[in-house]
Amino acid sequence: MGWIPVPGSQSGKARTQALVWQDRRAEGLCRDLDAHKDMIAARTGLLLESYFSAPKMAWLRRNVETAGVVTTSDTWLLHQLTGAFVTDVTTASRSLAVDLDDRRWNGELLSLFGLEGERLPDIVANDTIVGTTSAFGGDVPVGAPLRWISPGVLRPGDTAPARNRLLLWTDTLVRIPKIVVRQDRLIIARKTLPWPASPGRVFRVPSSVLDKADSQGGPVTVSLG
Numbered sequence: 742m743g744w745i746p747v748p749g750s751q752s753g754k755a756r757t758q759a760l761v762w763q764d765r766r767a768e769g770l771c772r773d774l775d776a777h778k779d780m781i782a783a784r785t786g787l788l789l790e791s792y793f794s795a796p797k798m799a800w801l802r803r804n805v806e807t808a809g810v811v812t813t814s815d816t817w818l819l820h821q822l823t824g825a826f827v828t829d830v831t832t833a834s835r836s837l838a839v840d841l842d843d844r845r846w847n848g849e850l851l852s853l854f855g856l857e858g859e860r861l862p863d864i865v866a867n868d869t870i871v872g873t874t875s876a877f878g879g880d881v882p883v884g885a886p887l888r889w890i891s892p893g894v895l896r897p898g899d900t901a902p903a904r905n906r907l908l909l910w911t912d913t914l915v916r917i918p919k920i921v922v923r924q925d926r927l928i929i930a931r932k933t934l935p936w937p938a939s940p941g942r943v944f945r946v947p948s949s950v951l952d953k954a955d956s957q958g959g960p961v962t963v964s965l966g
Contacts, residue, residue: 757806759814760797767796770803770854777853784840784850795837799854815912816862823872828862831913839864867913868921868964907946907963911938921966922950925959931966938965 760766768791774781778789787793791800798811812820813836816828833839833846838856840847844864851857865871915938922930930950938944946963954961 755817756809757801760801762792764797765791766804767791767800770796770799774853781837781850781853784842784847785834785837786841787835787837789837793835793837795850795854795856798856798859802855802859810860812860812862819871825871826860826862827865827869827871829867829869829913830864831867833862833864868966870962870964873960905948907948907950909938909944909946909963911944911965912940914939915965918944919966920946920950921964922954923962923964924954929953929961 771789771791774789781787781789791797794813801811812826813828813832815832816826819828820826830844834841834844838846838850838854840850846861846864848857851859851861918934918936918938920930920932920934921928930953932947932950934946950963951961
């Protein structure tokens with residue numbers, strides 16, 4: 742899940758284990774902030790719960806690691822793959838530190854959790870292409886909220902993948918996914934799928950969306966429109 746906090750160094754290397762969403766060790770911290778729960782709910786639309794990332798990040802800072810950067814798993818993964826330090830607006834909104842009116846990190850909320858001095862990722866739209874990666878043997882653009890694309894299936898001219906499906910990953914529920922395929926900044930395919938893209942599950946896309954890709958052209962990107 743995108744909002745699992747990961748303590749890391751400036752280089753991106755993890756310094757300790759991550760806290761998964763079920764971890765309840767920040768409950769005491771939330772109880773200490775109980776007087777602010779109505780304000781937090783009004784700003785974020787969320788209950789004051791240790792389930793979310795800001796309490797977990799604060800707990801890590803107070804109890805485990807004071808050096809480096811504390812961020813969420815989506816930001817850490819994108820940084821490892823592309824060097825970009827970003828998160829998508831949906832994941833950020835699940836932190837308890839983003840004001841839904843302006844979709845930005847809120848200084849007052851950050852101060853409540855003692856996170857006002859933290860290095861925080863830029864918040865980008867869910868369909869933003871944030872960079873490229875060579876981690877899978879070739880440049881494969883990564884666009885939030887897509888987290889992973891089956892290696893080697895996005896290069897024009899490649900053999901079709903197993904069962905003619907592209908395998909993708911998302912941290913954001915999209916009930917009616919609209920796939921957009923681009924090459925050389927031009928849209929070469931659009932396809933609306935009848936099944937949702939769900940967090941925690943492999944998201945399968947028919948590889949026919951790549952049929953119009955030019956083998957002599959530039960890299961192909963797949964994103965959710």
